[in-house]
Amino acid sequence: xxxxxxxxxxxxxxxxxxxxxxxxxxxxxxxxxxxxxxxxxxxxxxxxxxxxxxxxxxxxxxxxxxxxxxxxxxxxxxxxxxxxxxxxxxxxxxxxxxxxxxxxxxxxxxxxxxxx
Amino acid sequence: xxxxxxxxxxxxxxxxxxxxxxxxxxxxxxxxxxxxxxxxxxxxxxxxxxxxxxxxxxxxxxxxxxxxxxxxxxxxxxxxxxxxxxxxxxxxxxxxxxxxxxxxxxxxxxxxxx
Numbered sequence: 001x002x003x004x005x006x007x008x009x010x011x012x013x014x015x016x017x018x019x020x021x022x023x024x025x026x027x028x029x030x031x032x033x034x035x036x037x038x039x040x041x042x043x044x045x046x047x048x049x050x051x052x053x054x055x056x057x058x059x060x061x062x063x064x065x066x067x068x069x070x071x072x073x074x075x076x077x078x079x080x081x082x083x084x085x086x087x088x089x090x091x092x093x094x095x096x097x098x099x100x101x102x103x104x105x106x107x108x109x110x111x112x113x114x115x116x
Numbered sequence: 117x118x119x120x121x122x123x124x125x126x127x128x129x130x131x132x133x134x135x136x137x138x139x140x141x142x143x144x145x146x147x148x149x150x151x152x153x154x155x156x157x158x159x160x161x162x163x164x165x166x167x168x169x170x171x172x173x174x175x176x177x178x179x180x181x182x183x184x185x186x187x188x189x190x191x192x193x194x195x196x197x198x199x200x201x202x203x204x205x206x207x208x209x210x211x212x213x214x215x216x217x218x219x220x221x222x223x224x225x226x227x228x229x230x
Contacts, residue, residue, distance in 0.1 A: 042220035101212040
């Protein structure tokens with residue numbers, strides 16, 4: 001089984017619908033992240049959480065919200081989906097970095113979302 | 117603001133050719149550096165990383181990268197590519213004074229022809 005599991009893997013929805021992407025991990029990491037991948041833009045950070053009571057906005061959080069239900073679970077919600085949120089979404093976990101900074105990220109398989 | 121530039125967006129090579137993918141970043145402080153690879157239809161996985169010490173870093177599958185601090189570069193190399201190296205490669209940079217901010221480059225798509 002994968003260490004970081006995302007559901008659903010693919011979703012097509014309509015503008016204005018509420019969508020939730022779920023992520024669970026068995027790595028035992030406290031740190032979890034949601035990234036968005038768009039062609040030619042690399043990955044951009046949406047939200048991150050360092051523990052259950054710690055939620056922080058990333059660089060592109062507008063239009064998104066998250067919930068950290070447990071150490072192992074971190075969900076991303078689109079309250080009212082719009083077409084420019086069509087993208088590939090990745091959940092990731094990490095340990096703290098050595099001597100400061102961020103450590104290695106472990107990614108889920110991705111959730112491909114299409115908003116019509 | 118920090119940024120990461122990957123100069124080659126698409127690279128096409130024949131098997132056994134040598135590979136070098138460029139990565140430059142803009143940040144004046146101490147950094148952690150990463151290369152991630154995304155094989156077709158798969159998630160990103162770590163290829164190699166540099167935190168400190170020897171600036172020549174060896175990763176999985178015969179890849180290596182050299183950190184040249186004076187040039188703000190962390191280029192990825194492989195002496196002889198294989199068809200199975202076809203993938204997208206991402207350089208990423210983290211400032212050591214940030215515990216969460218990892219800036220990714222836009223990626224380089226590598227196609228290796230048999």
